[in-house]
Amino acid sequence: MTYQEIIRRLLPVCGQGEARAVARLVLEERFGLSLTDIALGKVNDFSREDLEELEKIMVRLENHEPVQYVLGWQWFCGNKFRVAPGVLIPRPETERLVDRCGVTDSGCRVLDIGTGSGCIAISIALRHRCRVEAMDISEEALAIAKENATSLGAEVTFRKADILQWREWRMASDKEKYDIIVSNPPYICRKETAEMERNVLDHEPEIALFVPDNDPLLFYRAIAEFGREALAEGGRIAFEINRAYGSEVCSMLSALGYHAAEVIDDQFGNPRIVLCRR
Template sequence: MTLQELKLNFFTELNTLYPATEIESFFYWLTQAYLKLSRLEVALQPEYKIEEIAIKNFQQATLQLKKFEPIQYIVGETEFFGFPFRVNPSVLIPRPETEELVAWIVEDFKNNKNSLKLLDVGTGSGCIPISLAKSLRQLEVTSIDVSAKAIETAKENAEVNEVEITFLEQDILKVEKLEENFDIIVSNPPYVRELEKEMMQENVLEHEPGLALFVSNEDPLIFYRKISELAFDSLSEEGILYLEINEYLAKETVQLINEIGFSFVEVKNDIFGKARMIKASRTSN
């Protein structure tokens, strides 16, 4: 089978399930993963002969895509903030808006050469703490998660990206006090309310870990309350708390953080104009 024939078969199998642009994107993900061919190489080599093992890999991937499994889980990796990350169903697939949160922190501290302690709450794939450790070498990073499988994945990603991070298995909701002080605390905790499920895509609902996504309708800010309380007690005098937030609950989240005692709270919109990030501190920065 040639590359051109493979592409035609791939599109034919999926054209009733996905838009053509998305199918094309999937195809390039798979040609890179299974054939080690770039987009340009695919375009220039339509008669490239495909080996049997690669054909079987594409057939298996097609079956998984028909079940709406995320392409990142199928190939087992993705890219975040320019760095490679392994992903699997035990961790969320990193989102572009989370890259914006990381970029905000990097921008704030890129000229600070002092040694700083950072705590990440909700490790997941490790995309936040690892990207920050790679980008800000002055950081001493600790990251916690309730999921042992998530921590295992994050440790693999730390090795891949050659950074040292202290990973701890902890349920943040059961932590009464952080054992040390930090200069930066960052978190992208669960914040999607049950009532928002109907707005989400099937591939997310059926395949990504609900533990890392959903909170109850009755107390949707449970993680923000706990993390902010711990941060208020454990941040250094000029320390900063950074949070990714639910765009529909920005006002309520700011009010909560103010009530806990943070004097300065800034909301930042993502590239789509949605309120998705918060920075909080005792003093203006």
Template sequence: MQETIHYITRELKDLYPPGEIRQFVRLILHALRGYSLTEMIVKSGELFSAGERSRVSNIVARLKMQEPIQHILEQTLFHGLDLKVNPAVLIPRPETEELVDWIIREYSHPPLRILDIGTGSGCIALALKKAFNTPLTEACDISEKALTLAQENASENHLDIRFFKADILQWEKCTQWNSYDLIVSNPPYVTLKEKKLMPANVTDFEPWSALFVPDEEPLLFYRHIAAFANRHLQNNGSLFLEINEKAGSEIRELLMQNGFNTPEIRNDMQGKPRMVKAVRNY
């Protein structure tokens, strides 16, 4: 196994930073052998078969073409869950795991009703369902392909989520909503002018509809989510959002205009303001 790890590192060291290569190694070995990080260390002396070495070589060749590792493997790890991913959904990221961690720490007693808006692969809803075993966990998306994949992930992980199609930009036309104790969303928030700053393995392979908003309306989704949450959150219910690091002050003001008390903005592990919590008090 060590020989394979050295091969992956050697072939990719001029293309990717060391931390990303370590993540590739972790995901590749998990996909090939199902090993956890601890098992990778304990079993580092094991040898790979010719078939496994051939598969690793193919994966490395595709990584050199900037294809996301999660698309190559058709799976990823998120908050202890094995999830399927494909080009129809945004690849779950560590920052979103941090948002989930924050939510879990905030609740000494599980919320009774949860909604995940723009669920994509289902990663947030599934992680919260696993953590809380909430009686009602719902998740919506505008994409049929995303909802199909999210339902597959729920079934594979034996978690009961109610998925349904809805466009949050036209939320008043949907009749499937309930009232909720917790609403969470990681909506599109990257402006088109920021696209040129993003790596090709994101812009060339992930769905633009899950990433980008018009330059002239960067808070498009937050404006609709805030209005929706104002209507559908229970008293003292919480809204958690992943945000553009440049938009924290504007989002805080937007939420306060929609009846939320002193929204709290939190930094991610890289020190960037990427998450917000707001409580609705009637």
């Protein structure tokens, strides 16, 4: 199998530019080939075992499986995070949420709700001297997040909890106050599936993606209501949002008594983050 054959097989799955990028990534990360090696045709020198492994990878990619799951990792905020089909793949735009959530080195207490791979909580813990907790409803996600925290040397406390049931477990908890609540919750409506790529729809976890069409603010509202009980005075909430609902999220936060709600664009110019203060 040649480099050009790999690209040709990927073209029905993705465009020319992405096919080349995916091919290079696989050859570099899984087989140790540099761009020079690829240009010199080193793919043609693969052993039978390497060709068999490459073929297995190609079958997965042709089935629209994200290359991040195939390789088992994704870069986020300068670190490699292990990912698997049980967690959402970290996106570059979510890095802006880490940058803008307002964490300082003052020893503040941070809670990440719906942590998934742990990329937000772990990145905050690695950057700042603060106390970071993270929760998720998925045992599989928590296992991956804990593995990432250990491998990257981050101190994060993880626990299983459903934010939609926060009143039940909040009554039994220590009721400590947080300075910052950060979350990238599920925010895609089912009606939006026609606009989504197959690699997302077929492989990433539905529980981390979707909200009901008739209640797109479901998780934002639950977190904001929880925040009225759990945030210290002056504490902040930082959300990643569906770009279609920025004004609605801000209005909901204002109605619940939050102040200075604002929408911030991501690096691609899309409304992506909402910040507010209790």
